[in-house]
Amino acid sequence: DGVIDSGKVKSNNLAVQVTESEVETKEEGTEQESTRESDSNILDVSSDYPREKHISIQRQLADLEKLADLSEAEKKPCPLCPEEKFKACYGHKLHRHLQNLHWKISVEFEGYRMCICHLPCRIAKPNLVGDQTFSKMGAHYHCIICSATITRRTDMIGHINRHVNKGETESRFITAPAPKSSHEVLKESDTDVQVLPNYSTPQKTDSYFNPKMKLNRQLIFCALAVLAEERKPIECLDAFGATGIMGLQWAKHLRSSVKVTINDCNENSVTMIQENCHLNKMKVKLNTKEEDNDEAMGDGEENTDTIEVTKMDANVIMHLRSFDFIHLDPFGTSVNYLDSAFRNVRNLGIVSLTSTDISSLYAKAQHVALRHYGCNIVRTEYYKELAARIVIAAVARAAARCNKGIEVLLAVALEHFVLVVVRVLRGPSPADDSAKKVRYLIHCQWCEERIFQKEGNMVEENPYQQLPCDCHGSMPGKTAVVLGPLWSGALFNTGFLRRMLFEAVQYGLDEAQPLLKTLVCEAECTTLKNFSTHSPYDENKQEECGVYIKTPDTSAESYILPGKRKNNEVVRNAAKRQKSDNSAEHPAFYYNIHRHSIKGMNMPKLNKFLNYLSEAGYRVSRTHFDPMGVRTNAPLAQFKTILVKYSTPTYAGGLGQNPLHLPEDVQVGDQVQAAADGKAGEAEFLEDDKSGEAATMFTKDCPTHCTAD
Numbered sequence: 001d002g003v004i005d006s007g008k009v010k011s012n013n014l015a016v017q018v019t020e021s022e023v024e025t026k027e028e029g030t031e032q033e034s035t036r037e038s039d040s041n042i043l044d045v046s047s048d049y050p051r052e053k054h055i056s057i058q059r060q061l062a063d064l065e066k067l068a069d070l071s072e073a074e075k076k077p078c079p080l081c082p083e084e085k086f087k088a089c090y091g092h093k094l095h096r097h098l099q100n101l102h103w104k105i106s107v108e109f110e111g112y113r114m115c116i117c118h119l120p121c122r123i124a125k126p127n128l129v130g131d132q133t134f135s136k137m138g139a140h141y142h143c144i145i146c147s148a149t150i151t152r153r154t155d156m157i158g159h160i161n162r163h164v165n166k167g168e169t170e171s172r173f174i175t176a177p178a179p180k181s182s183h184e185v186l187k188e189s190d191t192d193v194q195v196l197p198n199y200s201t202p203q204k205t206d207s208y209f210n211p212k213m214k215l216n217r218q219l220i221f222c223a224l225a226v227l228a229e230e231r232k233p234i235e236c237l238d239a240f241g242a243t244g245i246m247g248l249q250w251a252k253h254l255r256s257s258v259k260v261t262i263n264d265c266n267e268n269s270v271t272m273i274q275e276n277c278h279l280n281k282m283k284v285k286l287n288t289k290e291e292d293n294d295e296a297m298g299d300g301e302e303n304t305d306t307i308e309v310t311k312m313d314a315n316v317i318m319h320l321r322s323f324d325f326i327h328l329d330p331f332g333t334s335v336n337y338l339d340s341a342f343r344n345v346r347n348l349g350i351v352s353l354t355s356t357d358i359s360s361l362y363a364k365a366q367h368v369a370l371r372h373y374g375c376n377i378v379r380t381e382y383y384k385e386l387a388a389r390i391v392i393a394a395v396a397r398a399a400a401r402c403n404k405g406i407e408v409l410l411a412v413a414l415e416h417f418v419l420v421v422v423r424v425l426r427g428p429s430p431a432d433d434s435a436k437k438v439r440y441l442i443h444c445q446w447c448e449e450r451i452f453q454k455e456g457n458m459v460e461e462n463p464y465q466q467l468p469c470d471c472h473g474s475m476p477g478k479t480a481v482v483l484g485p486l487w488s489g490a491l492f493n494t495g496f497l498r499r500m501l502f503e504a505v506q507y508g509l510d511e512a513q514p515l516l517k518t519l520v521c522e523a524e525c526t527t528l529k530n531f532s533t534h535s536p537y538d539e540n541k542q543e544e545c546g547v548y549i550k551t552p553d554t555s556a557e558s559y560i561l562p563g564k565r566k567n568n569e570v571v572r573n574a575a576k577r578q579k580s581d582n583s584a585e586h587p588a589f590y591y592n593i594h595r596h597s598i599k600g601m602n603m604p605k606l607n608k609f610l611n612y613l614s615e616a617g618y619r620v621s622r623t624h625f626d627p628m629g630v631r632t633n634a635p636l637a638q639f640k641t642i643l644v645k646y647s648t649p650t651y652a653g654g655l656g657q658n659p660l661h662l663p664e665d666v667q668v669g670d671q672v673q674a675a676a677d678g679k680a681g682e683a684e685f686l687e688d689d690k691s692g693e694a695a696t697m698f699t700k701d702c703p704t705h706c707t708a709d
Helices: 020-024 030-045 061-068 091-103 153-165 211-230 245-257 267-279 298-302 314-320 335-344 366-373 383-401 428-436 494-506 512-524 541-545 556-560 568-583 606-615 636-645 664-691
Strands: 107-109 112-114 127-129 132-134 184-188 191-195 234-238 258-263 283-287 293-295 306-310 325-328 350-355 404-413 418-426 438-444 450-452 480-487 620-622 629-632
Touching: 061 091, 107 153, 184 211, 191 245, 191 267, 211 234, 211 245, 211 325, 211 350, 211 404, 211 418, 211 494, 211 512, 234 245, 245 258, 245 267, 245 306, 258 314, 267 283, 267 306, 314 335, 325 335, 335 350, 335 383, 350 383, 366 383, 383 404, 383 418, 383 428, 383 438, 383 480, 404 428, 404 494, 404 512, 418 428, 428 438, 494 512, 512 620, 606 620, 606 629, 606 636
Parallel strands: 234 258, 234 325, 258 306, 283 306, 325 350
Antiparallel strands: 107 112, 127 132, 184 191, 283 293, 350 418, 404 418, 438 450, 438 480, 620 629
16 A cells, blocks of 8 residues: 555654654655655654645535635635646536535545545556656545555545554544534434434435435334333334434333333444433433443433333344334345344234335336345336235245234335334234235236236136236237235224324324325225224224224233133124124225326316216225325226216317227226116216316315325
8 A cells, every 4th residue: 555564664763853844845846756755754654743634634525615715706726636637717616526526435534534636646657658658647545544645445445444454543644623513413203313414325324314204203103102002011122223213202202101222233323322312311221232231311310211222233132032012124125134023022012114125116126026025026007005015925924934923004105115014913823814815916917907816726727817807818928927925915904093193193293194094095995084083092992903902891812812711702703803804905906097098088087086986886095105096996997987988088079070999898898887877877977077066075184195186
């Protein structure tokens, strides 16, 4: 690296002395080169000799701009580029130059940025062209620890790492004292957190904080609040704490109902979590590895809440301890932590996971989805729901390996993440039931009709017969693909969602309320918005959340735990409830109204179209996966029939001059629908279409992001 070993030369034998006047007075030409060489040799030999840092090493971009003395009135040169490389320019252009060329490709070390330098500090090897010799000035970095100049950024990073490995982390430069607090304080849901300057870029910070995930944090908080009402206190774990914002919100709002543990394997993140706990006046119980070190800070004496902060790998802490509530939010896929999460989670506990590897889940990187989830997928109109079912299938298989089953409480797929919340059911029987719901999907690539494969291991001669469409008979070649394995069960629990909505109202979580209202309607597959203001906890909890929730009459232990006699009446009622829940399960997948529209026709408004499908006798609702999606149990042929029936021609004379030729399946469905409805029903629909009264009753209580366009 061009650094002289200081151990070979003794500093006592040096007779050379450098005065301040010799350092400050630098001349051009040979005198400048000789002075720089002598200074560098002395500084390399004597590690205790301080010198001024190079101008390319700064703490902030503003410090670099001060050197340039930006001004809009006159042109200024770049302080790190020679005149022949970058001419003097006005302030706005020079600001972009400093930011994009020098600052963005800098190397960071202990709060300093080593920016790239184009000054003639390092002369590249000469190039011989004919009889002339050309020497080119090379771009380089100045090391903050030694006097070396490195050409490439990757070599500079390796050079700094070698210094760190040798224990040489003290700079020989005369540096200004670091500011006491360079952290920015953000507030979310009455919780203050300190964040680093590059908090929104995972590659540039240890404590990543994404403000766009606020809705995700609110949904998880509502799920934890519902579980806290069932049993108190509960032990909950935030396996990837980062800044600790999620665990702090749990402890600050739920207080004595929860015992919060925030974990992170990064030492800087653990320090940041402790500082944020003190900022919110919380006591900290530090547990780094296996020994417990209790620390009660004076700032937290006003609040009796205690948060345990651990520094372990997420798999290790989930193997060592048992929790009632576990949340996994790694940067990317969470499949590497599922086995550990289900190993020690308590019965009837909740596991929530946030997957941000949307490129693979949304079929942009299909080979990555095959590698992580063992799933074959293609891009479809319902790709977001497909992503949610992929994650749930991986969760169900991981739980089944630990002899546990799952009950899906919530599945949300939005722009930045896929959130899945499941309840854990111990025992081989629930595990077998969950494993049976992981099936393959047959998807038609022509009309995008889809259906889950039938249960059983027998091979069928013609699997195309399972699809409702006849594209295989009318189109050449192979028309369908097999996707999966996917989760084929329900994605929502209506009772649990209603209780989450109640908690969101109680704690004033405004961003989560519209989405939860849409999820309740989607779970019930209805357009009617009946949201009662009274507490859902006053009602019979078995009717609200299924079989596994405690009720005043029967306890969950008497039904779940093996070795105890079960009341025959309880078992009979549970079987009836399971049967009714399966029959009332929402339809799988949805159709996009734009994808199946007819060219040259104006579609009806979405809320009116939902009304038409409901009047035709089908279950129908909006879906949060797609703003223009319709979740219904109607076949695709009937869906197209009703869509075409109430579409109007784009041009006034188009219908008379050029009659609309419908596809074969739509024409057949139209005849069936006309025979079922009759002329009286058609006239009634036309009157409703003209009056517009049929659409207003469905948009009265609709959330803001679900209103018709």
